[in-house]
Amino acid sequence: MTEIISDLYHVKDKLYAAADCIIFGFEGGRIKLLLFRRRVEPLKGEWSLIGSFVRLDEDVSEAAKRVLKEITGLENVFMEQLKAYGKADRDPGFRCLSIAQYALIRINEYDEELVEKHGAHWFNIDEIPDLVLDHNQMVADALKRLKQKARYQPIGFELLPEKFTIPQLQQLYEAIYQRDLDSRNFRKKLLSLNVLIKLDEKDKSSSKRGAFLYKFDDKNYQKLLESGYNFEIA
Amino acid sequence: MTEIISDLYHVKDKLYAAADCIIFGFEGGRIKLLLFRRRVEPLKGEWSLIGSFVRLDEDVSEAAKRVLKEITGLENVFMEQLKAYGKADRDPGFRCLSIAQYALIRINEYDEELVEKHGAHWFNIDEIPDLVLDHNQMVADALKRLKQKARYQPIGFELLPEKFTIPQLQQLYEAIYQRDLDSRNFRKKLLSLNVLIKLDEKDKSSSKRGAFLYKFDDKNYQKLLESGYNFEIA
DNA sequence: TCAAAAGTGTTCGCATTACACCCATGC
DNA sequence: GCATGGGTGTAATGCGAACACTTTTGA
Numbered sequence: 001m002t003e004i005i006s007d008l009y010h011v012k013d014k015l016y017a018a019a020d021c022i023i024f025g026f027e028g029g030r031i032k033l034l035l036f037r038r039r040v041e042p043l044k045g046e047w048s049l050i051g052s053f054v055r056l057d058e059d060v061s062e063a064a065k066r067v068l069k070e071i072t073g074l075e076n077v078f079m080e081q082l083k084a085y086g087k088a089d090r091d092p093g094f095r096c097l098s099i100a101q102y103a104l105i106r107i108n109e110y111d112e113e114l115v116e117k118h119g120a121h122w123f124n125i126d127e128i129p130d131l132v133l134d135h136n137q138m139v140a141d142a143l144k145r146l147k148q149k150a151r152y153q154p155i156g157f158e159l160l161p162e163k164f165t166i167p168q169l170q171q172l173y174e175a176i177y178q179r180d181l182d183s184r185n186f187r188k189k190l191l192s193l194n195v196l197i198k199l200d201e202k203d204k205s206s207s208k209r210g211a212f213l214y215k216f217d218d219k220n221y222q223k224l225l226e227s228g229y230n231f232e233i234a
Numbered sequence: 235m236t237e238i239i240s241d242l243y244h245v246k247d248k249l250y251a252a253a254d255c256i257i258f259g260f261e262g263g264r265i266k267l268l269l270f271r272r273r274v275e276p277l278k279g280e281w282s283l284i285g286s287f288v289r290l291d292e293d294v295s296e297a298a299k300r301v302l303k304e305i306t307g308l309e310n311v312f313m314e315q316l317k318a319y320g321k322a323d324r325d326p327g328f329r330c331l332s333i334a335q336y337a338l339i340r341i342n343e344y345d346e347e348l349v350e351k352h353g354a355h356w357f358n359i360d361e362i363p364d365l366v367l368d369h370n371q372m373v374a375d376a377l378k379r380l381k382q383k384a385r386y387q388p389i390g391f392e393l394l395p396e397k398f399t400i401p402q403l404q405q406l407y408e409a410i411y412q413r414d415l416d417s418r419n420f421r422k423k424l425l426s427l428n429v430l431i432k433l434d435e436k437d438k439s440s441s442k443r444g445a446f447l448y449k450f451d452d453k454n455y456q457k458l459l460e461s462g463y464n465f466e467i468a
Numbered sequence: 469t470c471a472a473a474a475g476t477g478t479t480c481g482c483a484t485t486a487c488a489c490c491c492a493t494g495c
Numbered sequence: 496g497c498a499t500g501g502g503t504g505t506a507a508t509g510c511g512a513a514c515a516c517t518t519t520t521g522a
C-alpha cells in the first residue's frame with residue numbers, strides 16, 4: 001500500500017476511493033473497536049481505522065473484505081456498508097472519498113499474531129482516541145447504526161463466540177443499548193423467538209454455578225426472517 | 235457535462251464518482267419518481283436517474299444538490315445519502331462509483347418548465363421503466379429506506395404541500411407502506427403527536443364537505459426529537 | 469335526496485414492564 | 496456456610512388493532 005500512496009500522493013487532479021473498516025468486537029462485557037497506527041504520511045503514527053485504497057478493478061465491498069482479511073485473517077464475517085464520506089476537504093493530501101463499512105467479528109476467532117504484526121489494538125468504544133481525518137465521525141455513525149440495527153435483527157450474535165450463555169448475550173445487548181435490561185424479561189423474550197439451541201455444556205468462567213451454553217439456530221432464524229418477523233429485542 | 239464525459243470516457247485508469255439522485259414526489263395518492271432520458275453515450279436515450287459527476291473540488295452532497303437544483307429549481311429540500319454503489323463493473327464505460335442520494339420534494343413547488351427542458355418525467359413508483367446501469371436497484375433500495383425511515387421520522391411531511399389535510403397525509407402513508415390504514419387510528423395517533431397545527435381553511439378539492447387544512451409544527455417537532463421520542467407512525 | 473368523503477370513541481387483546489426469591493457451586 | 500452469579504413466574508399497565516355511524520354539502 002505504501003507504494004501506491006507514494007506514487008499517487010502528489011497527483012491532485014485525480015479522485016481516489018478508500019474502503020475504511022469499522023471493526024467491532026465484544027469482550028468482557030464491552031464493545032471494542034480495532035484500530036491501528038497509520039503507516040503512511042500524512043499523519044503517520046496517528047490512530048486510524050483500517051482501510052485501503054479501492055483498486056480500479058475491485059468492488060468496494062471486496063476492498064473492505066481484503067483489508068479485513070489482511071489484518072484479522074477472517075473471512076465471511078458480517079460486514080455492511082455504512083455510508084460514503086465525500087467532503088471535498090476530508091483528506092488534506094488529495095481528493096479521496098471513503099466508503100465506510102462496519103464489520104462484526106468474534107473476538108476470540110481473529111488471528112492475534114496478524115493483528116499485532118500490523119500494529120493494531122482493540123479499544124473500548126467509550127475510550128476511542130482521536131483518529132485521523134473524519135474517522136471519529138465514522139465510528140460514531142457506525143455505533144448509531146449498530147444500535148438501530150440491533151433492534152430489528154439479531155446481529156448481536158455475530159459478535160459472540162459460537163457457543164455463548166444467556167448472561168453473555170444480555171451483557172452484549174446492554175453494551176449496545178447502553179442501559180440495563182431485566183434478566184427475566186430478556187431471557188423470556190429471547191427464548192420465545194426459538195432461535196437458540198440449548199446445549200448440554202456449561203460455561204463456568206464467570207460463576208461457580210455455571211451458565212448453560214447456547215448456540216444460534218440459523219435455520220429457525222431464516223424462517224423467522226422470511227415470515228417477515230421483526231425482532232425488537234429489548 | 236457532455237464535454238466532461240467526452241474528455242474522460244476513454245480514460246480507463248481513473249476513478250470517477252457520480253452523484254445520482256432518487257427524487258421522490260407525491261401526487262394523486264401515489265408516490266412518484268423523477269427520471270430523465272440519459273443524454274450521453276453509452277445508453278443515450280435510456281431512462282435514468284438524474285446525476286452528475288462529482289467535481290474534484292466539491293462535496294458529494296453538494297454535487298447532488300447542484301443536480302437537483304439544475305433540474306427542478308429547488309433548494310433546501312430534504313436529501314439524504316442512501317449508499318454508495320461500488321461494483322467494479324457497474325458502469326461498462328469506465329470505473330465509476332455512484333453515491334446515491336434520495337430527495338423528497340413537494341411536487342407542487344418544482345419548476346415545471348425546467349423539468350421539461352431537461353426531458354424529465356414523473357413516473358409512478360410501481361411503473362418504473364428499465365433504467366440504465368444499476369439504477370433500478372438504487373430505486374428499490376431507496377424505497378425500502380423510505381419505508382423504514384417513515385416509521386421513525388415524519389419525513390412524509392417533506393412530500394406534501396405546506397398546507398395539507400389529514401386524509402392527504404393518510405394517503406401518503408398508505409402509499410409508503412403500501413397498505414390501508416384505519417382513519418380513526420391514524421388521526422388519533424397523528425394528532426396526539428402535537429406536531430400539526432389546524433388552520434381555519436378547508437380544502438374542498440376532493441370532497442363536497444371539505445377537509446380542514448393543517449400545517450406542520452416544526453418547533454414542536456424539534457422538541458419531540460430532542461426528547462428522544464420515536465414516531466412510529468402507523 | 470343522495471352520493472361521497474370527513475370526522476369521531478370505545479373495546480379488546482397482546483406485549484412490555486416491573487418486580488423478588490431460590491438454586492447451584494467453589495472457596 | 497457464604498458469597499456469587501444463574502435461573503425462574505406473575506400481575507399490572509399501556510398501546511396498537513379492530514370496529515360503525517353521523518355529518519356536511521354539492522350536484
